[in-house]
Amino acid sequence: MIAFLQGKIEYKNEKFIIIETANIGYQIFCSMKTLEKIEIGQEIKFFTHLCLKKEAIELYGFITLKELELFKRLNNISGIGVKTALNLASFGSLEKLKEMIGSQKFLPELKGIGKKRLQKIILEISEISNAVSNMEEKQFTPEQESVLEALISLGFSVQKAKQAIKQIPEEIKETEEKIKECLKFLQGK
Numbered sequence: 001m002i003a004f005l006q007g008k009i010e011y012k013n014e015k016f017i018i019i020e021t022a023n024i025g026y027q028i029f030c031s032m033k034t035l036e037k038i039e040i041g042q043e044i045k046f047f048t049h050l051c052l053k054k055e056a057i058e059l060y061g062f063i064t065l066k067e068l069e070l071f072k073r074l075n076n077i078s079g080i081g082v083k084t085a086l087n088l089a090s091f092g093s094l095e096k097l098k099e100m101i102g103s104q105k106f107l108p109e110l111k112g113i114g115k116k117r118l119q120k121i122i123l124e125i126s127e128i129s130n131a132v133s134n135m136e137e138k139q140f141t142p143e144q145e146s147v148l149e150a151l152i153s154l155g156f157s158v159q160k161a162k163q164a165i166k167q168i169p170e171e172i173k174e175t176e177e178k179i180k181e182c183l184k185f186l187q188g189k
Contacts, residue, residue, distance in 0.1 A: 002059065006045040009038060017061070019046065028061035029083075031090035037063065049075075051082055058082075066092055076153045077124045079117060088121070147178045156186060 005028070007021035016029045017038065028046055030038075038044060046061035047068045060082070062068040071089035074080055080088075144165055151161035164182035172178055 002048050002050055004045055004047045005061070007043070009040050009042050009044060012038065012040050019044070019061075026059060028059050029086065030061050031087045033087075033090035034061070034063055034067075060086055062089065064092065074121070076149070077121060078155055079120065143173075143175045143178060146175050147182060150179050151182055151186070154183075160186060 005019055005021050005026055007019045007026075009017050010020045010025060011018040012035060014032075014035065016027050017035070018025045018027050020026075028048065030046075044063075046063065047065050048062070049060045049068060049071060051058045051060060060071065062071060067089045070091070070093065071085050074085035074088050075082060077085075147165055147168075148158070148161050151164065152158060156164075161182070164185045165178075167185045168178050168181050172181055
């Protein structure tokens with residue numbers, strides 16, 4: 001996985017940049033907001049997400065780690081595509097994104113997203129941010145956080161996933177086994 005790239009911007013258009021690092025040019029897709037902030041010839045560091053698709057391998061870039069983390073959370077919401085998650089992540093934090101969506105102002109980043117989908121995004125973001133704050137309060141182990149993220153990516157709500165995690169017997173130590181145990185619990189409900 002490519003965690004970040006640092007180098008000089010050689011090319012920029014309305015969808016991506018090409019950054020040169022060690023005499024290799026990497027194409028990185030960026031949000032409109034990010035593209036507005038950068039210039040050709042600028043030395044910059046991008047935190048990246050590698051997306052493997054059937055037809056292509058694409059690299060998505062973010063100026064901050066917070067944007068990257070927000071992108072990953074948004075990308076796990078069913079019905080939200082990579083490009084939409086990329087543009088929404090440019091708000092930088094869950095709080096700013098919820099505020100902007102709540103204001104219902106026209107934003108280029110929200111173009112093509114209907115009212116129902118926006119409501120779903122707000123609901124999912126609220127559940128995710130609640131899960132994150134609850135994890136911080138309860139100090140979930142890294143394994144429990146991994147299990148929670150896996151269950152959310154499988155389409156379970158944060159609340160149901162947390163309930164399932166609470167049902168895991170303490171003797172189960174492997175993350176994969178914990179996920180299986182949670183799935184048994186969730187399918188039984």
